Amino acid sequence: MKTARAAAIALLAVIALIALAPEWWATNRYETQFRATPDAPPSARFPLGTDALGRDRLSRLIYGTRVSFLLAPAAALLSCIAAAALGGLAGLAGGFLDRTIVAAADLFLSLPWLFLLLIVRACLPLNVSPAASVTITFLLLGMLGWAAPARVVRAAVRKLKSSDFVFMARARGCRPWRLLWRQLVPNVAPILLAQFWVSIPIYILTETTLGMLGLGVAEPLPSWGGLLRELEGGYFIAQPYLLAPAILLALVVGSFQLVLAREDFSI
Amino acid sequence: MKLRFAPPSIPMLLLFAIASTSAAAELHLTLHDEPKTLDPWLAADESAETIQYLTEGVLIRVNRLTQQPEPELAESWSISKDATRIVFQLRHGVKFPDGSPFTAEDVVRSFERLLDPALHSPVADTFKTDHGSVKLRSDGTHTVIAQFPTPTASMESLFDQVAIVSAKAPQRPYPGLGAFVIGERRPGVSIQLKRNPAYWKRDINGRPLPLVDSIRFDIEQNRDLELLRFRRGEVDMIDKLTPELFDRLASEAPGTAIDAGPTLDSEFLWFNQARRAPVPDATKEWFQSAGFRRAVSLAINRADLCRIVYRSHATPASGPVSPANKLWFKEGLVPEPFDPAAALKLLGADGFRLEGGVLRDQRGNPVQFSIITNAGSKTREQMATMIQQDLAKLGMKISIVTLDFPSLLERITRSLNYEACLLGLVNVDADPSELMNMLLSSASNHPWNPSQKSPETPWEAEIDRLMLAQAATADYHARKKNFDRVQEILHEQTPVIYLLHPNALVAVSRRVTGAKPTASFPHTFWNAERLSAGTKPQGGP
Numbered sequence: 001m002k003t004a005r006a007a008a009i010a011l012l013a014v015i016a017l018i019a020l021a022p023e024w025w026a027t028n029r030y031e032t033q034f035r036a037t038p039d040a041p042p043s044a045r046f047p048l049g050t051d052a053l054g055r056d057r058l059s060r061l062i063y064g065t066r067v068s069f070l071l072a073p074a075a076a077l078l079s080c081i082a083a084a085a086l087g088g089l090a091g092l093a094g095g096f097l098d099r100t101i102v103a104a105a106d107l108f109l110s111l112p113w114l115f116l117l118l119i120v121r122a123c124l125p126l127n128v129s130p131a132a133s134v135t136i137t138f139l140l141l142g143m144l145g146w147a148a149p150a151r152v153v154r155a156a157v158r159k160l161k162s163s164d165f166v167f168m169a170r171a172r173g174c175r176p177w178r179l180l181w182r183q184l185v186p187n188v189a190p191i192l193l194a195q196f197w198v199s200i201p202i203y204i205l206t207e208t209t210l211g212m213l214g215l216g217v218a219e220p221l222p223s224w225g226g227l228l229r230e231l232e233g234g235y236f237i238a239q240p241y242l243l244a245p246a247i248l249l250a251l252v253v254g255s256f257q258l259v260l261a262r263e264d265f266s267i
Numbered sequence: 268m269k270l271r272f273a274p275p276s277i278p279m280l281l282l283f284a285i286a287s288t289s290a291a292a293e294l295h296l297t298l299h300d301e302p303k304t305l306d307p308w309l310a311a312d313e314s315a316e317t318i319q320y321l322t323e324g325v326l327i328r329v330n331r332l333t334q335q336p337e338p339e340l341a342e343s344w345s346i347s348k349d350a351t352r353i354v355f356q357l358r359h360g361v362k363f364p365d366g367s368p369f370t371a372e373d374v375v376r377s378f379e380r381l382l383d384p385a386l387h388s389p390v391a392d393t394f395k396t397d398h399g400s401v402k403l404r405s406d407g408t409h410t411v412i413a414q415f416p417t418p419t420a421s422m423e424s425l426f427d428q429v430a431i432v433s434a435k436a437p438q439r440p441y442p443g444l445g446a447f448v449i450g451e452r453r454p455g456v457s458i459q460l461k462r463n464p465a466y467w468k469r470d471i472n473g474r475p476l477p478l479v480d481s482i483r484f485d486i487e488q489n490r491d492l493e494l495l496r497f498r499r500g501e502v503d504m505i506d507k508l509t510p511e512l513f514d515r516l517a518s519e520a521p522g523t524a525i526d527a528g529p530t531l532d533s534e535f536l537w538f539n540q541a542r543r544a545p546v547p548d549a550t551k552e553w554f555q556s557a558g559f560r561r562a563v564s565l566a567i568n569r570a571d572l573c574r575i576v577y578r579s580h581a582t583p584a585s586g587p588v589s590p591a592n593k594l595w596f597k598e599g600l601v602p603e604p605f606d607p608a609a610a611l612k613l614l615g616a617d618g619f620r621l622e623g624g625v626l627r628d629q630r631g632n633p634v635q636f637s638i639i640t641n642a643g644s645k646t647r648e649q650m651a652t653m654i655q656q657d658l659a660k661l662g663m664k665i666s667i668v669t670l671d672f673p674s675l676l677e678r679i680t681r682s683l684n685y686e687a688c689l690l691g692l693v694n695v696d697a698d699p700s701e702l703m704n705m706l707l708s709s710a711s712n713h714p715w716n717p718s719q720k721s722p723e724t725p726w727e728a729e730i731d732r733l734m735l736a737q738a739a740t741a742d743y744h745a746r747k748k749n750f751d752r753v754q755e756i757l758h759e760q761t762p763v764i765y766l767l768h769p770n771a772l773v774a775v776s777r778r779v780t781g782a783k784p785t786a787s788f789p790h791t792f793w794n795a796e797r798l799s800a801g802t803k804p805q806g807g808p
């Protein structure tokens with residue numbers, strides 16, 4: 001298991017390196033249409049061939065990796081910050097505030113995400129750049145995804161609040177802020193970290209779903225969801241190189257699961 | 268105890284033979300969605316229209332191959348000189364499936380029900396004008412007179428859409444006078460149509476039509492699965508293939524993929540010119556300039572759109588009328604050539620200037636706008652992306668926004684909160700009157716500036732006048748002259764940038780005989796009553 005974990009970390013590190021500076025690795029701009037060679041098979045010039053509009057698939061995959069790989073953690077971070085604040089507050093305060101936050105979390109969990117995203121997207125201004133639209137999409141995902149980790153954080157805080165060491169600290173006259181920073185936060189942090197890692201693949205897959213429906217990142221910016229739409233035609237048997245984004249997606253999502261050791265989930 | 272396969276006995280072989288014979292008399296087709304209704308007067312979606320086409324009888328049918336109206340339940344007809352009245356002589360000996368005879372009363376009652384405002388039939392709108400609606404009365408048992416409130420061009424073609432049902436029908440849907448009747452219906456799975464035993468038509472050899480016993484429509488939303496089932500021989504014909512799937516089938520099973528040529532449909536782009544639209548004034552000024560619109564039109568490479576997005580199964584468009592529409596297309600009108608240099612020159616004359624790769628207007632505003640289109644349409648998304656790159660060469664910055672269809676409709680018809688839109692129009696009828704609800708400035712579907720109280724530009728006023736004039740006469744030459752001028756104005760003013768006319772791409776199995784695919788809907792089974800289905804050929808569809 002340790003080997004698999006190390007391999008997963010190494011793979012994620014390599015992909016992160018590529019995603020951070022795609023211009024170093026890509027041989028062409030992702031939006032350039034080589035209209036004389038649409039649907040070209042792999043060659044020295046285009047290692048993964050070209051898409052229906054003659055765009056270099058490898059370059060689009062590299063730039064698409066940047067979009068999906070960097071913005072999903074940002075969305076996960078946003079949702080975890082919101083979850084820490086709201087879940088922590090509910091757990092600590094109890095009473096009416098706890099019930100209100102839990103009810104809000106239940107409401108968010110019962111909302112159909114996809115339809116909610118469709119509605120929000122329809123209300124957004126139209127004349128925004130593709131980069132802005134993708135940032136907004138991931139921000140929305142982050143803002144909508146706080147409920148599940150917030151419930152976990154709340155449960156952990158409630159458990160810690162009634163634990164012996166907190167009771168002893170309070171008995172010794174430890175002030176509330178010190179109690180929070182020295183006793184509670186260090187114990188909740190691993191749980192939040194686990195929630196962060198668990199959320200990343202969820203956001204990647206959500207963007208992929210939106211992209212496959214044609215509602216994800218705006219053209220010409222590539223993302224894994226948009227790239228996976230090429231598989232709709234089922235040509236991957238004759239053209240196995242079309243599977244490259246699917247393989248990369250599976251590897252990344254799997255790696256995120258492997259990076260997180262089982263014991264990290266426990267309180 | 269061992270299990271083994273038993274060799275088939277002689278009775279079993281006979282059963283197989285009988286089964287294969289009866290299976291051969293059924294055509295297997297697909298619908299992409301469940302029909303929203305089986306009421307023939309409320310059919311508005313393609314699936315419902317398909318069922319209506321096959322199960323209902325009409326007075327006159329427009330032949331999809333020749334585009335000419337042909338007698339059906341009406342044996343003959345005559346139109347008055349002032350184009351306000353049509354007299355139908357009905358066919359004798361026609362019976363409904365319940366055995367009751369077809370008479371003039373059925374026609375009159377059908378129209379009374381169709382025009383009932385409470386029904387809200389989309390077909391009824393065709394027979395209504397500001398001056399009232401069409402009035403029908405019978406004259407004896409086999410003569411019907413239809414009186415229109417105003418002169419109406421090509422009035423006979425309008426009757427192609429109206430299903431005639433029994434006056435005694437207790438409720439709709441009721442078995443009609445079409446070649447088929449609805450048999451077994453499994454919601455979400457399939458609809459089987461059985462041959463109408465009382466159908467009146469016979470072929471040239473006197474055989475009763477239809478030739479097949481039944482048609483089974485399977486509901487199949489996934490186009491790839493539909494093709495796969497065709498390849499397996501489970502589906503006999505596909506009425507609409509995407510260019511991608513068409514090319515795939517053409518390479519895998521040559522002869523079964525048929526390009527029936529340019530359709531009457533068109534794909535186009537337009538700018539929002541509505542004065543009340545919540546769009547910045549500077550942007551509105553660009554869109555209201557004919558020079559700007561023509562420059563954009565010149566900068567779009569239509570040949571590339573046809574070659575790359577439609578894989579050469581489309582024709583560059585010069586206007587709303589497809590060259591396939593031989594009666595009404597204006598000869599000599601050619602698609603705008605791809606000429607970015609000429610586009611820049613036109614923009615320069617309008618005060619635009621290119622600075623550091625960015626096009627700016629007279630006030631220095633960078634030219635940037637968004638194009639909306641419907642999500643899920645791969646071809647439109649690809650066209651928008653190619654247009655984005657073409658216009659980037661002029662220094663324009665374009666954002667592409669894909670929206671789900673209801674949101675898109677809300678923006679282009681109600682809130683008018685958009686800048687440019689890329690969509691398509693499915694044109695069923697070749698007659699120019701079909702375009703009235705799009706070209707009249709007062710129409711709610713007038714794309715660039717809908718529902719105007721009075722025409723806001725002189726050229727729109729001229730289009731209104733010409734369209735109303737062509738609709739008010741039955742003289743083809745007078746109508747053609749007026750409509751030719753409309754096409755010229757649309758070309759000069761470019762309120763809509765027509766991009767291309769897609770071809771009708773269909774698949775027909777080798778076991779089907781009698782199929783003559785056309786560019787008009789329905790492409791493959793418009794002559795369903797004359798189609799026959801043989802046994803499945805060896806080694807393919």
